[in-house]
Amino acid sequence: MDTALFDPEATRRRPIRRLGGGRGAIAPKPSLPYFFTTLALSGLGMGLVIGLPIVDGTLSELHLQGGVAMFIGSTTGMAGAYLALLMVVLASRMPALERVLGQGGVIHWHKRLAPWPIVLISFHAVFLTLAYAEVARKGVLGEAAVIINTFPSMVTATVALGLMVGIGLISVRQVRQRVPRESWWLLHLLMYLALFLAFAHELALGPSFVRHPLARESWTIAWLLAAALVLVYRVGYPAYRSNLHRLRVADIKCEGPGVVSVILEGRHLERLPIAGGQFFEWRFLTRKMWWQAHPFTVSALPQPPYIRLTAKGVGNFSRALARVKVGTRVAIEGPYGSFTTFARRRNDVLLIAGGIGVTAIRSVLEDLPVKSRPVVVLRASREEDLVLLDEVEKLARHRKGIVHQLIGGRDAVRLDMIKTLVPDIAQRDVYISGPESFVRETAAMARRAGVADEALHQEAYRI
Numbered sequence: 001m002d003t004a005l006f007d008p009e010a011t012r013r014r015p016i017r018r019l020g021g022g023r024g025a026i027a028p029k030p031s032l033p034y035f036f037t038t039l040a041l042s043g044l045g046m047g048l049v050i051g052l053p054i055v056d057g058t059l060s061e062l063h064l065q066g067g068v069a070m071f072i073g074s075t076t077g078m079a080g081a082y083l084a085l086l087m088v089v090l091a092s093r094m095p096a097l098e099r100v101l102g103q104g105g106v107i108h109w110h111k112r113l114a115p116w117p118i119v120l121i122s123f124h125a126v127f128l129t130l131a132y133a134e135v136a137r138k139g140v141l142g143e144a145a146v147i148i149n150t151f152p153s154m155v156t157a158t159v160a161l162g163l164m165v166g167i168g169l170i171s172v173r174q175v176r177q178r179v180p181r182e183s184w185w186l187l188h189l190l191m192y193l194a195l196f197l198a199f200a201h202e203l204a205l206g207p208s209f210v211r212h213p214l215a216r217e218s219w220t221i222a223w224l225l226a227a228a229l230v231l232v233y234r235v236g237y238p239a240y241r242s243n244l245h246r247l248r249v250a251d252i253k254c255e256g257p258g259v260v261s262v263i264l265e266g267r268h269l270e271r272l273p274i275a276g277g278q279f280f281e282w283r284f285l286t287r288k289m290w291w292q293a294h295p296f297t298v299s300a301l302p303q304p305p306y307i308r309l310t311a312k313g314v315g316n317f318s319r320a321l322a323r324v325k326v327g328t329r330v331a332i333e334g335p336y337g338s339f340t341t342f343a344r345r346r347n348d349v350l351l352i353a354g355g356i357g358v359t360a361i362r363s364v365l366e367d368l369p370v371k372s373r374p375v376v377v378l379r380a381s382r383e384e385d386l387v388l389l390d391e392v393e394k395l396a397r398h399r400k401g402i403v404h405q406l407i408g409g410r411d412a413v414r415l416d417m418i419k420t421l422v423p424d425i426a427q428r429d430v431y432i433s434g435p436e437s438f439v440r441e442t443a444a445m446a447r448r449a450g451v452a453d454e455a456l457h458q459e460a461y462r463i
Contacts, residue, residue, distance in 0.1 A: 005263070006300040006308055008366070008394040034100045042086060049082040050075055052215055066131035073127035080120030081202060084195055085226055087113055092229035093336065118168040121198075125161055157201035163194035181315055181462065182292055192230075199223060238281075238333035244268055247330040249284075250306065252322060256387040259356065260322045261299065261310040264330055269304040275340040276301055276367030277360045277431075277459065281333035282309065284324055292317060293333060297459070299359040299388065301366050310388065312356040339431065339459040341367045346429045346455060348372075350422050352442055354379045354434025360459045361433050362388050365395045374401040375422050379415075379438070383407055415445045426450030433459040 089097070090110045098106050133143035148154045167187055170179060179187075202219070203209050209216040250265040281293040294317050299310035313319035339360055351374055353361040358378060368374055376396050380386050386405065396403045404421050406413045419425055430451050432442045439460040446456055 005303060005306060006391065008391055008398060038097075038100050046079065046082055049078045052078055052212070066134035069127045069131035069134060073124050073129075073131055076120045076127065077124030077202075080117045080124060081198075083113055083120065084117040085222060087117060088192075088195065088223075088226040089229060092226070092233045094229050094233055114171065115168065118164045121161060122165060153201040153204045156197040160194040160197035160201070163190050163197075167191055167194070177462075181294065182317060185292055234333065238331065241333075242331035245272065245332070247307070247332065249324055249326050249328040249330065251326065252324060254322075255310060256384055258313045258319075259310065259387045260313070261308055262321055262324065263306055263308050265305050266307065267305060269302040269307055272302055272307070272335075274298060274302060274307075274335045275342060276363035276365070277339040277341070277433075278335040278337040278363075279360075280309075280335055283331040283333070284321075285329040285331060286324065289317065289320060289324075293331075294318070295336075297337070297339075297360040298335075298363055300363055300391070310356075310359045337459070339433065339457055340364065343457050344429045346427065348424070348428040349374045350377070350425055350428045350430045351375070352377045352379070352418065352430065352432045352434075354432075354438035354442070355385060356387070356461060357432075357434030357438070357459065358386075358388050358392065359433075361431065362392050362395065364431055365392060365399070365401075368399055370398065371400050374399055375428070376401060376403045377406060377418055377421065378403065379406045379413070379434070381407070381409060415442055418442075418445065419449045429455045429457065431457045431459075434461065436460040436462060 087110065090106055090113070093106065101109060129140055129144050129147060132147060133140045136143055136146075138146075148158050167190060170176060170184070170187055176184065203216055209219060245266040245268055247264040247266040249262060251263040253261045253263065255261050277297065279295045279297040281295050283290065283293040296309040296311050298307060300308045311318045311321055313322060341364060349368060349372065351361045351365055353376070361376065361378075365374060365376065374396060376392060378386055378389065378392065383405075386407070389405075393403050406417065422428070425446065426449055428451070430446050432439050432446070434442075439458050443456060443458055447453075
């Protein structure tokens, strides 16, 4: 393998055509009219869904025994199920939706909505049980046992609720940080199973559906469409792209302590619509790794027929990359991410990398125009941890930029030093990439220095 393959000088000699705009182009922000239209349609859908229990007569039954609890249980159940439907649509990563919200916006809304379906559906179960217990004049636990054992589809619905609550608890940040990504990924997939198990219960017992065939059919069609979006954009399209490019591992190169670059060879990579700073979900088709996909940023723009990712061995999957055999087939999903030059709003740019965050910074730097005069700050505890340093320096030099190195412990090297190194930081777009804590602290420093939120771009890695 040619050791100069991804050398920045070689990159200039072997340009490639990429889709979605030229280098240094600025992509438009998500369209506000389309955003508000989407928001209005989502709100209208929520209104219709919540209105179903009222139309069904639940509101008129408030004065009856257990009526209040029944009404709360019905409305929270419908609202929770509708938000779960929106979550599935967001999880599909449908391109049209990403153009409306932006790729970062899709992830943002997915995270913001995530707790609410679980909370509302849990309320649904609790309040309906209270309503039935009040009517039957029985204890809540005894009535819960009767409901589960005698009502149709209630066993599967109970299992579904248990899965949802369990996933919700594991998603709490303090717990989530202690769960290996491989385990989290598998648990996250169980949410689809939970929604599937709950669906039959909704149609069989939901008062808004039992006597309303049109509502039942509309609800079924909505869920089938959401499932189709997931299958098309998370399964079908990645399978098509993987088959088109047919990536195989061509070489494994050690870049530093615990850091390796995986160079892959494929076909038609000039047709790959990738921008510097974006990532793929990579699936290495070996006996132990095929079942999971992990996100890694491309550490260099493709040079057909080659593309490269660089990763630090911090988990079981990333450590296993160093042992992957040459010739291993690799499937991809993506590219994803808005940490690109298309998000740039100003001419001047500051790029800040902490540790392995240099991978995203290096590929963004490669996408900047010649003579754009970027400033790059590389942060590491030890000099040997500055991987890809030679490439970053060459790329910056070719763009008439400068590279600063901040090496040492946190006590010796403080992030506020960046404001001294780059006194015009408030007039620049600032790109920050690295571990979550580093990105969070550096972003806070940048805001204190006067950088506007619209000029602040972040890519955090879980270490």
